[in-house]
Amino acid sequence: MKTKKITALALSSMLLLSGCGGKTVDGKSIAASTSISNISADTLYDQLSKGTSGKNALFSYVLDQLIDQKFPATDDMKKNAEDTYNQVLNSYTQQYGDEDTAKKQLETALKSSGSYKSIDDYKKRLVYSMQYAEMMKSYIKKHFNTVFDDYYKIANPRKVSIIAVSAADPTNPTADEKANLKEVQDLLKEGQDFGTVAKKYSTDTNTKDAKGSLGIVDSTSSLSDTYGTDVQSKATELKSGETSDVITGSSAFYILHCDTTDKETIKKELKSVDINSPLITYDNYLVYIVFNSYKINYNDKTIKNTLQSFIKEQLKKRSDERKDS
């Protein structure tokens, strides 16, 4: 009698055990089933890990792990992410009136972008972007000369300044707006220093106090977002010391000045690599070089082949891009 009871207990414990890790059949974990067949974890793994998307996913995952393990999220990063989120939320609140509506709208916008699953996911990505920047910074600091030389060759950097003269409708300016523009043009014609004129007359609040300086501008800069595409393209065309003609924007007239294209001056300016350094973002393929600088031991042949061939493909694209430029 006692033996029977114990056997029953043992059997129920075994059943309990089988329930611990989900359903298993023949020792294989089953994720789902229909009355026709089972869908095993191994089938899903095989299908999801192959092809281009599988290769991409493998690199992304290993990179994420590398960043998490080598450059873990700090309290400062989390605070910065929270501050950035609050700034975005504030601008939404101003737009929608109350915070609850603003949060809902922001969440909808984040989800519909396809890049974020939720507000928490957005915050995590913000933190991750700072961890990523730390990894890139660490590499760039160690290999500054090599990275800078490539940057200078590829991205055409220069220091540029700007004067903006606002106009409600630049295609049809008022007499005052015309007069303001003419005064700026006349002062520059008279040989007045560009920075001095910018400080006195520019209506661009972002740059006015810095004597119109936009800092270092390169082919990957995003001046278009603020000033329009004509300003972006002109900024990278100017020769050192050259001043542009008047560029008509959507809400202002702009005049640009190329302060310098001197390699050593720019190098000096970029030497202290911070989170806003263009050296972190100018080259989409730099991350693969950075990745290869770490010690990676492979214990799985398929993983090794997949990851190494993917990185090789990316570096070939980088190399081809440089041949074309």
Add this chain to the structure above:
Amino acid sequence: MAEKKESVDTTQFRRIHKVEVKKKRFTLSKKSIAMIVVIVLIIAGCLTGYIITKNSDGYATKVSGNKDVITGDVTVSKQGYFEYLLDQSGAQKTVDNAYNAITNKELPSKTYQSQIDEEVKKLEDSYKSYMGSVESYATSLGYKDVKTFREEFVTPTAKKTVLKNKYLKEQYNTILKNYTPAYIKTITVEKESIALKLIKQATSQEAFDKLMKDSAYSSNANDYKLVTSKTDTTTLNKRIKNNLSKFSSMKNDGVYPTVIKQSTKKYVVVYVYNTDKNKNKDTYINDLGSVSDIDSNAEIFYLKKYKFTVYDKKLKKEIKAINKKYIND
């Protein structure tokens, strides 16, 4: 106020209710001890497994041969990578796997191969016109060659379409009931009296078509073709849509006998055609196939029929996020 506790003499109670039990020394056989050891080990193993795998945010599904596939400056496990893959597109892949098995079961090649081939051809023609060749389209999606692309993407997509058509045919009456479809043409005029006059004049489809072409009405005439309960009110005015079940239940083609007042100065005359739903079954099936949620309803129908079950709690939640009706609770 503290309650005073009364002391109770239990000795008498014990005495009365005392049951004499023959005392016997408790002994365990070697077999029983072995069993107990097995149970303890099983429970310990289970608890350990549970503690190790317990992660409210993680997956219970485990890939075989889990190990650290990468070590050095970074440690990466096969299970970790598997869970990352599941996070990316595991839910959709699981549904696709289930549905592929269902399409294979529901569409035996003996009966359905020609329909499947026809759908494959249609799809490949569309890829050719879009990107010049099937190969270009396949490689743009990351497939290594056309053969793999055909096996893994084109054929399953074609089979889904064939199965949807089968669903439409086999569930035709239920779908008619749920979607209240009707084919309608309308003429909108500014006076009710004119609308009434048009109703009298529209004695046949030819007569109505002629009125639609009449320069007095042509700019406000519209052939909506198939409209259903799913037709958006930005496409079909709400007041016209409110009468959909009446249009759908008309037994014969003809003008709807009542003028629909859409708003002030807008009166709509509706002509309903293709009312014989048996005679026009192919037309209905073809057009219903394009209705927004027919695809997912067909999927839900067959997933339910074949008892689609997901054992992993997290995966289940993600599949429900795609479509909460994919899985029955």
